Amino acid sequence: MVKLSAHGLSHIGAMRIAIDLSVQSGEVVGVVGPNGAGKTSWLRCIAGFISLSSGSIICDDAVWDDPSASCWKAPEQRGIGMVFQQPALFGHLSVRENIAFPMRARGKSTLQIKERVDEYLGRFQLGRYAGFHPSQLSGGEQQRVAVARALIGEPDVLLLDEPFSGIDVDTRKTIRADLALYFSSFKGACVLVSHDSHDVDALATSRIELDHGQLRPS
Amino acid sequence: MRHSRIPWLIWVLASIALALFFIPLLSLVIRAPWSDLTQTLSSSVVHDALRLSLVCSLIATSLCIIIGVPCAWVLAYSSLPGKSAFRALCTLSMVLPPVVSGVALIAALGRRGVVGQFLFSGFGIQIPFTIVAVVIAETFVALPFLILTVDAALRQLDPVFDESARVHGATSWYSFRRVILPSIRPAVIAGVVLAWARALGEFGATITFAGNLQGRTQTVPSAVFLALERNRGEAIMLSLVLVAISLTVLVLLRDRWVTAVARGGSW
Numbered sequence: 001m002v003k004l005s006a007h008g009l010s011h012i013g014a015m016r017i018a019i020d021l022s023v024q025s026g027e028v029v030g031v032v033g034p035n036g037a038g039k040t041s042w043l044r045c046i047a048g049f050i051s052l053s054s055g056s057i058i059c060d061d062a063v064w065d066d067p068s069a070s071c072w073k074a075p076e077q078r079g080i081g082m083v084f085q086q087p088a089l090f091g092h093l094s095v096r097e098n099i100a101f102p103m104r105a106r107g108k109s110t111l112q113i114k115e116r117v118d119e120y121l122g123r124f125q126l127g128r129y130a131g132f133h134p135s136q137l138s139g140g141e142q143q144r145v146a147v148a149r150a151l152i153g154e155p156d157v158l159l160l161d162e163p164f165s166g167i168d169v170d171t172r173k174t175i176r177a178d179l180a181l182y183f184s185s186f187k188g189a190c191v192l193v194s195h196d197s198h199d200v201d202a203l204a205t206s207r208i209e210l211d212h213g214q215l216r217p218s
Numbered sequence: 219m220r221h222s223r224i225p226w227l228i229w230v231l232a233s234i235a236l237a238l239f240f241i242p243l244l245s246l247v248i249r250a251p252w253s254d255l256t257q258t259l260s261s262s263v264v265h266d267a268l269r270l271s272l273v274c275s276l277i278a279t280s281l282c283i284i285i286g287v288p289c290a291w292v293l294a295y296s297s298l299p300g301k302s303a304f305r306a307l308c309t310l311s312m313v314l315p316p317v318v319s320g321v322a323l324i325a326a327l328g329r330r331g332v333v334g335q336f337l338f339s340g341f342g343i344q345i346p347f348t349i350v351a352v353v354i355a356e357t358f359v360a361l362p363f364l365i366l367t368v369d370a371a372l373r374q375l376d377p378v379f380d381e382s383a384r385v386h387g388a389t390s391w392y393s394f395r396r397v398i399l400p401s402i403r404p405a406v407i408a409g410v411v412l413a414w415a416r417a418l419g420e421f422g423a424t425i426t427f428a429g430n431l432q433g434r435t436q437t438v439p440s441a442v443f444l445a446l447e448r449n450r451g452e453a454i455m456l457s458l459v460l461v462a463i464s465l466t467v468l469v470l471l472r473d474r475w476v477t478a479v480a481r482g483g484s485w
Contacts (some may be wrong), residue, residue: 016434048385049381049385072388075384075385076384076386076387076388076389078385080385081384081386082385082386083383088378089377090379090383090401101383102386104388105386105388105389105392106343106387149386153386153387
C-alpha cells in the first residue's frame, strides 16, 4: 500500500506554485488546467527536479522533500516511473534497451532484466519492435515504449505528464484505452497531468484543477 | 542552374580564395624531391620526429578527454559563478598566438616559474625541454577545442533525456555515461579529432616551452622548421607527411560527424 502526500509551495521564477496532493495505491489523481497553469511543475516537484520552498513531500514513511528539515531525496531514489510530454526515449538505444533502462540503472541481474523485458514487450505489443530504434517508431509506438519503461521498475508512484501530447486523435483513443488497462493492474499511486479534461475524466479516479499555480475549486 | 545567378565578381573572389589554399599545397607536391622519398622517410630525424609527434599528440589528446569532458560537463550543467568568464578564457587560449602560450607555460612551469619553482625545489622536477613539456604544450593548445565542442553539444541537448534517466533510477554519473555522452557522441568524436589535429600540428608553444632537441622534444613541425634551414627537400617531404595526416583526419570528420556537430551534436 503506497500513500503519497505533497503539500507546500514552490517558486519558479516569479511564479508561485501551490501543491496540495494526496494519492494512494489504486488511485489516479488527474491534474487539469490550461497551459502555463503549473501542472508540469507539480510533477517536477514530486519527481525531484524542482525543490519545495516550504511544505513536504512524503511517500509512506519516507520524506522526499522537506526544506524545514533540510531533507531531500534525489530523483533516482524516489521509486518513480514517469512518462514525459515528449516520449524522451534514448535515441542510441533500441526499444528493448530503452525498456530495460530502469532495471539496468538499478543494478538488476541480466537474467531478471531479460525475463521482465520480454514480459513487458509482450504486454505492450512491442515484441516485433524490440530491435528497432525510437526514430523508427510512430508517435504512438514511442509513447507505448515510454509507458513500458515507466512501469517496468514497478514504481511506487507513476507520473504522467501530458501523455497524449502530439498524438493524433485515433492513436490518442488507443493509448487512452491502453493506459486504462495498465492502470487496472498497476499497484502504485498515479498522478496524471493533462490540459484536456476528457483524458482526466476517462482515466482519473479524482481530479484537481489548477490555474496560475493555484488550486481551483472543481 | 543555381550557379548562373552568382555574379562574376563573386566567382573571381571565390577562385582567389580556392587558389590561396590549393596552390601552396600543390607546390609542396611539385617541389617534393620524390626521388629522395625513401631516403628522407627512413632518416632517423624523420623517424624520431614522427614517433614523438604521434606519441605526444595521442597522450595530449587522452589528457584532453580525461580533463576536458568533465570540464565541459561542469560548464554546461553547473550553476558555477563565472562560467561565461571561463568559456571566454577557453576561447582566448584558442586564438592566443602559440608562442605566447609557450611563454605563459614557461612563466608557470619553468624552473623559476610560479608553480615550477616548487616542483624543482621540492621534488627536483624540471619540466621545460622535456617530453613532458611537449605533452603539456600540446594539451594546453588542444584542450579548448575539445571543451568548447563538447560544451556546445551538451548545452544543446534537451535536459529531458537526463531527467528521464534520473527519474528511472540512474545516478547523475550513470546518466552521463549511458545517456548524455552517447547522445552527443558525434560532437565528442569531432572534439577529440580536432584536439588531436591541433596537438599534432602544434609548433609555437612546443618550441618555446620544450625546445627542439632531436629524439627528445623535436616533433614533426619543429623538424620541418629546422630542416628549412639546411635541407628544403626534407622540409617539404616532412610537410607532406603532415598534410597526409591532416587529410586523413578530414576524411574521418567528413559527412556524418561534421554535419552532426552543425546540427547540435546529437544523432
